[in-house]
Amino acid sequence: MTGRVLVNVVDSAEASGRALRFAIDQASGRGLGLHIIHVIDESIVKSRKTELLQAATQRGEQVLAEATATARTAAPTLEVTSSIEQGDPMRVFTELSNDYELLVVGSDWQQHGSPSRRAVEALRIAAASDSPVAVIPDMDLTGRSGIVVGVDGSENSAHALQFAAAEAARTGQPLIAVHAWTLPVVPGAEFIDSASFYDDLSRDAADTLENALEEVRAEYPKLTVQPVCFDGDATLALATEAERGTLVVVGSHGRSGVARLMLGSVSHGLLARLAAPTVIVR
Structure with a gap:
């Protein structure tokens, strides 16, 4: 890790958009540097049309200049660097992911719209990255409060819990820790005292x-912690709580090889229907 946050800006609208502002807040609030990139699509490079590539490069330089100005205005002491990259965004992010503590990507997912290319790219980047990935929708969070985190007792969820607790403590928000469980299918259940079994x-x-919360409570004694046990689907539980929070954090299974291109069902479900800015932690 180089102690930096990486964020991708696509166009001038994103040069002052929510994903960039989230990245600036994360970098300045956590004492990290910020690196801003603009990716020129590989189709432009492969076209071998010099004028087209020059125009895309000039546009990228303008977008980066606007984004850098936004960052320096918002956080004057923040170390900000930038670069233009070429290729498929997922490949670029995957190759860079080892060098950053957090990757930030924007998503244009809309609740009542069909999946867009950018929304799918964000999901693919989150699946392939070695570092935590924050997927930031263009969503108004006014009136919301709380850092929501999924807890299932696994090592991956422990990493997510640490990330969420630190963010809650840093921002002065409550930590909403969600653990979902369901009744198993038990042969011979008709002979079991169902009420006692449920209890x-x-x-x-x-x-x-x-x-799972013991260590967090000890490390952050002043932190407001709201435990939520949910009898039902984990994705539904987290999505429901995320509707009142400013951020939702979940762990990923961290597989290798081809399997890494698929997220766990909970992570995938949350990114497919964003209810809040979402961080996937490995």
């Missing part, structure tokens, strides 16, 4: 969540 599972779920 046992409910207590086990609450214990799992509280055990």
Whole structure:
């Protein structure tokens, strides 16, 4: 890690957009540097049309200049660098991901629209990156509060919990820790005291969540923590809580090879229907 946040700006609108502002806040708030990139699509490069490439490069330089000015105005002491990259955005981000503590990408997903290229690219980048990836929709968060995090007792969710707790403490927001569980299919269930069985599972779920939160409570004693145990689907639980939060954080399974191009069902579900800015932590 080089102690920097990486953000991609596509056009002039993004040079002052929510993804860039999120990246600026993360970099300045966490004492990191900020690197801004603009990616020239590989189709332009492969066209071998010099004038087209020159025009795309000039446009990219303008976009980067506007984004850099935005960053320096918002955070005068922030170390800001920029570069123009060429190729497929997912490949570019994947190759760069090891060198940054956080990657930030914008998404133009709309609740009632069909999936766009940018929304799909954001999902692919989150799946392939080695570093945490923040996917930022163009969404008004006025009136919202809370950092939502998924907790399931795994190592990956522990990393997500640490990220979320640090962000909640930094921003002075409550930490909303969500643990979802469901009743298993049990052969012979008709012979079981269903009420007692449900109560046992409910207590086990609450214990799992509280055990996971012990370290966070000790590290951040002043942090407001809101545990949420949800009887049902984890994606639905997190999406529901995310509608009142400013950020949702989940862990990824961290597979290798071809399997890495697929996120877990929860991560994929949240990115496919963004309810809030979402961070995928490995």
